[in-house]
Amino acid sequence: MARIEFEKKVLSENDRLAAAIRKDLSERKIFCINLVSSPGSGKTSLLERSLGVLGKEMALGLIAGDVQTENDADRLKAAGGTMVRPIVTGGACHLDARMVTDALKDMPLERLDLLFIENVGNLVCPSSYDLGEDMKVVVISTTEGDDKPLKYPGMFRRSSLMIVNKIDLLGHSEFQLARVKENARTINGDLETIELSCRTGEGTRRWYDWLRQRVSQKRV
Amino acid sequence: MHELRIAENIVSSVQEEMRRRGSSRLRVIGLRIGELTDIVPESLEFGFNILIADTELAGARLEIERVPVQGHCRDCDCEFEVRDLQFLCPNCGGRSIKTICGQELDICFLEIEESIKGEGKTTEVWPG
Numbered sequence A: 001m002a003r004i005e006f007e008k009k010v011l012s013e014n015d016r017l018a019a020a021i022r023k024d025l026s027e028r029k030i031f032c033i034n035l036v037s038s039p040g041s042g043k044t045s046l047l048e049r050s051l052g053v054l055g056k057e058m059a060l061g062l063i064a065g066d067v068q069t070e071n072d073a074d075r076l077k078a079a080g081g082t083m084v085r086p087i088v089t090g091g092a093c094h095l096d097a098r099m100v101t102d103a104l105k106d107m108p109l110e111r112l113d114l115l116f117i118e119n120v121g122n123l124v125c126p127s128s129y130d131l132g133e134d135m136k137v138v139v140i141s142t143t144e145g146d147d148k149p150l151k152y153p154g155m156f157r158r159s160s161l162m163i164v165n166k167i168d169l170l171g172h173s174e175f176q177l178a179r180v181k182e183n184a185r186t187i188n189g190d191l192e193t194i195e196l197s198c199r200t201g202e203g204t205r206r207w208y209d210w211l212r213q214r215v216s217q218k219r220v
Numbered sequence B: 001m002h003e004l005r006i007a008e009n010i011v012s013s014v015q016e017e018m019r020r021r022g023s024s025r026l027r028v029i030g031l032r033i034g035e036l037t038d039i040v041p042e043s044l045e046f047g048f049n050i051l052i053a054d055t056e057l058a059g060a061r062l063e064i065e066r067v068p069v070q071g072h073c074r075d076c077d078c079e080f081e082v083r084d085l086q087f088l089c090p091n092c093g094g095r096s097i098k099t100i101c102g103q104e105l106d107i108c109f110l111e112i113e114e115s116i117k118g119e120g121k122t123t124e125v126w127p128g
Helices: A012-027 A043-054 A071-078 A097-104 A153-158 A177-187 A204-219 B003-021 B041-052
Strands: A002-009 A031-037 A060-066 A084-088 A114-118 A135-141 A161-165 A192-195 B025-034 B061-067 B070-073 B079-081 B097-101 B105-116 B121-123
Touching: A002 A012, A002 B003, A012 A031, A012 A097, A031 A043, A031 A204, A043 A060, A043 A071, A043 A114, A043 A161, A043 A204, A060 A071, A060 A097, A071 A084, A084 A097, A135 A153, A153 A177, A161 A177, A177 A192, A192 A204, B003 B025, B003 B041, B003 B105, B041 B061
Parallel strands: A031 A114, A031 A135, A060 A084, A060 A114, A135 A161, A161 A192, B025 B061
Antiparallel strands: A002 B105, B025 B105, B070 B079, B070 B097, B105 B121
16 A cells, blocks of 8 residues: 555646636736625626616626526626626536636627626535636625625635625614624625615615726726 | 535546556545535545446545634734634734635545556555
8 A cells, every 4th residue: 555645736627727717817907706695695686787887888798607597697688788608507506617718718808898707606616616706706685694704704705895785675684784794804804895785776886986996907 | 515526526636647657446535625615524525435436446535634724814924723713813803814724625645556567466565
């Protein structure tokens, strides 16, 4: 019996592809966000609204991942997205860098300013897979438990911004804004927070400004 | 849920390495998995055993070392073990903590029986 050293990252192939995506997007000065959340937190609604406002001032690309159906991609196209690419994972609970590489092949990257990757609704599995994004943005909504950051620390640690959606429903559930922020701060003291409602539009301006700022920083 | 996919990655990496070495018999795959990786070791072993059942790796097992989370405080430069997911510097109370380890998902060693080329025999390099 021999014990041999064999050092290899299990996801090294994914990491290699993600690094290639990151390099390509950086050279083209495209700011890229990997949007993650539980199912039903409002990722697609957030993107629909963002398309309507930001789509007028910059070129947005969207990759919409779903386990089954292209419903989200269809919604985003209906909201005015001209550069929307669906990824149907066929059962896989996350997107990986191979899927994103393939989706980017027929995306007109030379025209893009901002690329959104809408991950599969899941706060566990997507956290292991680097997609070559600049930042992960995690969406949580007021109809969920405010202890989600504690339950899914891997994802909240890796995210740069937490969006708290559905603030128009605050008070209709046990969810407390102060508590979710404190829980998030315990896990990740550097996590920024933006509260908004995709339904009423309240708070969305801060989100657009946050994006505009990052897109212009990336251009420099 | 994604442990099966992770197990597939492990199996294919190890199969490739076994072929490269001309080894036939695998006993153990050593893994290092950080506490922050959202990987459930039991699920990983379950998926692994299903995948290898009818392959040349059948009978091999995983030896998993869990790596505790270590943080580095950006404010005072101190390093500490993060317990109970409290990313709070014990020295200065800082909240801006860089993860130094705890996110590993690595293969680190293999235990194999090495066959000598041309003789089709297996040599015991280490006893046991």
